[in-house]
Amino acid sequence: MSGVELKGVRKSYGALEVIRGVDLEIKPKEFVVFVGPSGCGKSTLLRIIAGLETISQGDVIIGDRVVNDVDPSKRGIAMVFQSYALYPHMTVRDNMGFALRFAGVPKSEIERQVREAARILELENLLDRRPKELSGGQRQRVAIGRAIVRHPEVFLFDEPLSNLDAELRVHMRIEIARLHKELQTTIIYVTHDQVEAMTLADKIVVLRDGVIEQVGTPLDLYDDPANQFVAGFIGSPKMNFLEGVVENGSLLLAHYDGQKIPLGPVSGKVPDGTRLVAGIRPEHFGPNGSARLAVTAEIVEHLGGETFVYAGNGGREILTVGMHDGRAFKPGDKFEAAFDPAKLMFFDSQGLRVS
Ligand SMILES: Nc1ncnc2c1ncn2[C@@H]1O[C@H](COP(=O)(O)OP(=O)(O)OP(=O)(O)O)[C@@H](O)[C@H]1O
Numbered sequence: 001m002s003g004v005e006l007k008g009v010r011k012s013y014g015a016l017e018v019i020r021g022v023d024l025e026i027k028p029k030e031f032v033v034f035v036g037p038s039g040c041g042k043s044t045l046l047r048i049i050a051g052l053e054t055i056s057q058g059d060v061i062i063g064d065r066v067v068n069d070v071d072p073s074k075r076g077i078a079m080v081f082q083s084y085a086l087y088p089h090m091t092v093r094d095n096m097g098f099a100l101r102f103a104g105v106p107k108s109e110i111e112r113q114v115r116e117a118a119r120i121l122e123l124e125n126l127l128d129r130r131p132k133e134l135s136g137g138q139r140q141r142v143a144i145g146r147a148i149v150r151h152p153e154v155f156l157f158d159e160p161l162s163n164l165d166a167e168l169r170v171h172m173r174i175e176i177a178r179l180h181k182e183l184q185t186t187i188i189y190v191t192h193d194q195v196e197a198m199t200l201a202d203k204i205v206v207l208r209d210g211v212i213e214q215v216g217t218p219l220d221l222y223d224d225p226a227n228q229f230v231a232g233f234i235g236s237p238k239m240n241f242l243e244g245v246v247e248n249g250s251l252l253l254a255h256y257d258g259q260k261i262p263l264g265p266v267s268g269k270v271p272d273g274t275r276l277v278a279g280i281r282p283e284h285f286g287p288n289g290s291a292r293l294a295v296t297a298e299i300v301e302h303l304g305g306e307t308f309v310y311a312g313n314g315g316r317e318i319l320t321v322g323m324h325d326g327r328a329f330k331p332g333d334k335f336e337a338a339f340d341p342a343k344l345m346f347f348d349s350q351g352l353r354v355s
């Protein structure tokens with residue numbers, strides 16, 4: 001199996017540079033997930049690797065070949081798109097075998113490949129159906145089957161599950177994890193879904209505005225984000241950010257009536273008067289924390305197993321507080337949101353992590 005390497009890759013559309021210098025190494029068999037806000041360049045980067053877009057600068061390496069000038073069909077990749085238009089008049093069998101037939105592969109060999117892909121994807125009983133006779137998840141599996149029969153060195157997936165309903169997404173997510181185990185190929189996968197990214201990835205690449213903000217394992221990014229952007233992007237619901245000014249080893253919060261929270265391990269290093277942002281994840285609130293913020297519940301979401309309370313202080317900062325035992329909470333309740341100050345992360349005015 002091949003790895004993929006991007007070296008100083010840049011891409012412009014006219015005067016607009018949308019990929020602004022990307023260096024990335026993806027090892028053979030690795031499952032890498034690209035995340036980032038809409039328009040940050042995820043699909044463009046995938047299309048660059050596929051050879052569907054030319055680059056303005058840099059090198060794309062697949063296996064040990066620089067493929068900048070290699071035709072997409074000769075790169076050893078297969079791409080599965082979000083809109084996976086199947087040929088409506090063809091059966092599942094013919095849809096899956098189409099690329100092989102087009103390439104002049106003998107009929108018996110096509111049949112063998114299609115059967116093997118159908119076995120892996122549990123489509124064996126559906127080979128004679130047409131796409132309109134399939135469920136969304138089955139169609140999506142056919143689209144993946146079309147890619148499998150080509151035996152790519154690298155699979156590229158661009159939000160392949162975003163058209164499916166919640167239950168099917170969960171099911172297909174597990175299928176894709178299984179597929180990766182069985183095929184042992186390199187996979188590069190774009191998603192907006194936090195759970196997909198966290199559960200599928202060996203390595204997550206967080207992109208913003210055409211540059212990489214951070215690369216790491218899912219838990220590395222969650223536990224140790226390099227900056228406020230990554231801290232806010234990884235984790236759902238989002239990390240809370242509280243603005244304030246350092247005063248005598250505490251952060252005097254700008255929007256919480258002069259309430260203070262201890263600075264923990266940063267104190268001493270940060271002079272009085274410094275503006276900092278403190279980050280605390282919703283799930284890190286708990287009854288036993290020594291730091292406390294007096295707030296009022298504004299919106300309460302009961303999810304059954306857990307509750308999220310969106311609390312404020314009359315100001316514009318809303319605090320998301322997660323609770324396991326929050327069933328009794330209702331809007332208007334005043335309470336103290338408690339947390340362990342050791343769980344705080346601090347960011348400077350540039351958004352870089354201070355501690
Ligand atoms: N053919 C094009 N011509 C000009 N600009 C383009 C073209 N294709 C994409 N762009 C721009 O390049 C940037 C990156 O687009 P891209 O499709 O890679 O984003 P993305 O991260 O996949 O977003 P999304 O999450 O919405 O799919 C965007 O600002 C987009 O408007």
Ligand SMILES: [Mg+2]
Pocket residue numbers: 042043044
């Ligand atoms: Mg996209």
